[in-house]
Structure formats: C-alpha cells, structure tokens
Amino acid sequence: MEASATMLPLSQVPRFFPHKPNRSKLACPPCGPSKPRRTSLPSRLHCQKMYVPGFGEASPEAKAANNLHSFFTYIAVRIVTAQLESYNPEAYEEMMEFLSKNSLNDGDQFCANLMRESSRHNALALRILEVRSAYCKNDFEWDNLKRLAFKMVDESNTRLMRDYVLEISHVEGEGK
Amino acid sequence: MEASATMLPLSQVPRFFPHKPNRSKLACPPCGPSKPRRTSLPSRLHCQKMYVPGFGEASPEAKAANNLHSFFTYIAVRIVTAQLESYNPEAYEEMMEFLSKNSLNDGDQFCANLMRESSRHNALALRILEVRSAYCKNDFEWDNLKRLAFKMVDESNTRLMRDYVLEISHVEGEGK
Numbered sequence: 116m117e118a119s120a121t122m123l124p125l126s127q128v129p130r131f132f133p134h135k136p137n138r139s140k141l142a143c144p145p146c147g148p149s150k151p152r153r154t155s156l157p158s159r160l161h162c163q164k165m166y167v168p169g170f171g172e173a174s175p176e177a178k179a180a181n182n183l184h185s186f187f188t189y190i191a192v193r194i195v196t197a198q199l200e201s202y203n204p205e206a207y208e209e210m211m212e213f214l215s216k217n218s219l220n221d222g223d224q225f226c227a228n229l230m231r232e233s234s235r236h237n238a239l240a241l242r243i244l245e246v247r248s249a250y251c252k253n254d255f256e257w258d259n260l261k262r263l264a265f266k267m268v269d270e271s272n273t274r275l276m277r278d279y280v281l282e283i284s285h286v287e288g289e290g291k
Numbered sequence: 292m293e294a295s296a297t298m299l300p301l302s303q304v305p306r307f308f309p310h311k312p313n314r315s316k317l318a319c320p321p322c323g324p325s326k327p328r329r330t331s332l333p334s335r336l337h338c339q340k341m342y343v344p345g346f347g348e349a350s351p352e353a354k355a356a357n358n359l360h361s362f363f364t365y366i367a368v369r370i371v372t373a374q375l376e377s378y379n380p381e382a383y384e385e386m387m388e389f390l391s392k393n394s395l396n397d398g399d400q401f402c403a404n405l406m407r408e409s410s411r412h413n414a415l416a417l418r419i420l421e422v423r424s425a426y427c428k429n430d431f432e433w434d435n436l437k438r439l440a441f442k443m444v445d446e447s448n449t450r451l452m453r454d455y456v457l458e459i460s461h462v463e464g465e466g467k
Contacts, residue, residue: 164429164430165370165422165426166370166373166374167366167369167370167426168369168370168372168373169369174432174435175362175366175431176431176432176435176436176439177439178362179359179362179436180436180439180440180443181443182358183355183436183440184440184443184444184447186351186354186355187440187444190343193343193344193345194341194342194343194344196344197342197344198342223447223450223451226451227451227455230451230455231455231458237455240451241452244448244451244452247444247448248444248445248448250341250343251440251441252441252444253340254340254341255351255352256350256352257433257437259350259352260352260355260356260359261433263352263353263356264356264359264360264363264427265427265428267356267357267360268360268363268423268424268427268428271360271399272420272421272423274399275399275402275403275406275416275420276417276420278403279403279407279413282407
C-alpha cells in the first residue's frame with residue numbers, strides 16, 4: 116500500500132489559477148465592463164457585491180469549481196485504485212504503472228490518455244469518469260463544505276485577533 | 292496596475308493537500324476504522340458511500356474547505372488592495388510592499404504578520420479578516436459553485452467519451 120503514497124505526487128495536485136496571470140484582465144477598473152461575477156449584465160447593477168479583481172471573464176466560483184473538478188478526478192482515481200487493489204491486483208499494478216508515467220495535473224488529459232492506453236485501461240478510464248461524476252453528485256457533502264468553510268473563517272478570524280490582543284496586552288503588562 | 296499581477300505570485304496559491312503525505316493513513320484498509328468520511332462512527336454503517344483513501348482523519352470536504360479558506364483570504368487581499376488603489380494610494384503602496392515580502396501560501400500567517408507590521412497595517416489586516424468573512428458568507432455563490440461543478444463533470448465526461456468514439460470510428464473508417 117506504500118505505493119499509494121507515490122500514486123499521486125503532491126506536485127500533481129492542481130492549483131486554483133492558470134500558470135500565467137492574465138495581466139490585461141488585472142488592469143480592468145473596479146466594477147468595469149468585465150466585472151468577473153456578472154460579465155453578461157451591466158456591472159452597475161451588481162456593485163452591491165464586492166469587486167474581485169483579476170478573474171477576467173471567469174468568476175471566482177468558476178475558478179473554485181474548476182479546482183474542485185480536478186480534485187474530484189484525483190479522488191476518483193484514488194477510489195478506483197483502492198478498489199482495484201482489494202480485488203484486482205493485476206489491474207492495480209497496471210494502474211499504478213500508468214500513474215507513475217502520467218501526470219494528474221490535468222485530470223481530463225489523464226483520463227483521455229488512459230482511455231487510449233489499452234482496452235483494459237479504457238475500461239478503467241470509463242470507471243474513473245463514472246466515479247468522479249457519482250462522487251461529485253452523490254457522495255461529496257456540499258452543505259458540509261459550506262458549513263466547514265464558514266466555521267473555518269470564523270475560528271481563524273477569532274484566533275488571529277485573540278492572539279494579537281493577548282500579545283499586545285502581555286507586552287503592555289511587562290511595560291508597567 | 293501592472294503591480295497587481297505581481298501582487299499574488301501564482302506560486303503562493305495554496306494546494307489541496309499538505310506537503311507531506313501521511314503514509315500511515317494511506318495504509319488504512321477500505322472501510323477501516325479511520326475511514327475519512329466518518330471517523331466518529333463505525334465505518335460499516337457508511338459503506339454505501341465510496342471509500343476515499345489517503346485523507347486520514349480529515350474528510351475530502353475538510354480538505355476542500357481548507358483550500359477554499361485560503362482562496363477566500365487570497366480574494367479578500369485582492370478586494371482590499373483594489374479598494375485601496377482606488378482611493379488610498381499610500382496604503383496601497385504599503386500593502387503592495389508588504390505583499391512583495393510576505394507569502395500568501397498561508398493566508399492566516401500572512402494576516403498575523405500584517406497585524407504586527409504597524410498600526411496602519413493592522414487596520415488593513417482587520418479589514419482583510421472582515422472582507423474574507425463577508426465574502427465567504429454573503430458574496431460567494433455556493434449554489435453556483437455546486438451547479439458549475441456538476442456541469443463541468445458532465446461536460447468533461449461527455450467530451451472525453453465523444454472524442455474517443457470519434458477517434459476510434461475515424462480509425463475504423465480508414466481501415467475499411
């Protein structure tokens with residue numbers, strides 16, 4: 116099972132943003148015509164929401180969804196590989212070998228390559244596509260994600276402010 | 292505004308996973324006691340959900356939420372910096388200088404450092420904390436995120452399978 120650790124090198128984990136920033140998009144004025152969140156409607160109507168610069172035509176939601184898409188592919192590969200390991204050692208070895216040679220940075224490209232490797236690999240690829248769809252739609256707990264994110268931001272903000280205040284009051288205490 | 296492109300180097304964008312994989316967790320058997328999704332309950336009760344290996348005590352939702360937390364901090368910094376640029380060039384310059392010296396890989400650490408830089412930086416840090424909370428809870432469209440992720444997985448799966456079938460049928464067509 117040690118192999119699982121090498122199965123998906125951390126360098127393969129996708130990032131939120133493209134490797135080259137679109138500087139022309141960054142130059143858009145706040146609430147300008149290419150306001151990220153609503154490119155199809157006059158931005159004036161949407162200035163009740165904070166302007167998020169630098170996302171060009173895409174919205175932060177689209178960026179996050181794209182990142183989650185890669186995450187789901189990564190998870191589907193792990194699910195299928197774990198299943199294979201438990202009842203099909205031969206296919207597991209083939210999968211591990213393929214994983215060692217193909218990057219998961221681009222999950223769709225990985226699946227495309229897997230489909231074309233051999234008929235057996237093709238069957239595995241179709242299973243990965245099926246699993247990532249089922250995981251995304253049935254297993255992944257979207258409400259839990261939202262709840263955890265809310266909790267995380269509240270707890271982090273509280274901790275940061277508390278630690279700062281404690282630090283300051285401590286310094287002042289010594290000063291007296 | 293060119294500076295905005297350098298504001299947040301892409302190398303600072305957070306990743307989904309810790310830099311060191313927990314190999315011992317990877318070795319857990321499917322549906323074993325440390326099944327990621329339900330560590331507090333007997334895993335047998337939850338085997339209707341696919342086993343996702345390699346997440347140790349954390350769930351995929353927690354990993355995704357943690358990644359979104361960093362994403363929201365990144366967005367809050369961009370929002371605040373864009374606001375400063377439009378009406379407080381001096382604070383904007385200070386912020387840009389701080390950003391050039393401090394990594395956003397760890398958003399919370401970034402905020403902690405910003406709070407301690409100076410009283411003016413502290414005010415900016417508190418605003419970033421406020422903005423990331425407000426963005427996460429009010430502006431970020433969670434339903435849209437889910438909708439886009441569903442759409443993305445359906446479209447990607449269809450495209451991958453269609454392209455493969457077209458390729459195969461084309462090859463077979465040539466073969467005749």
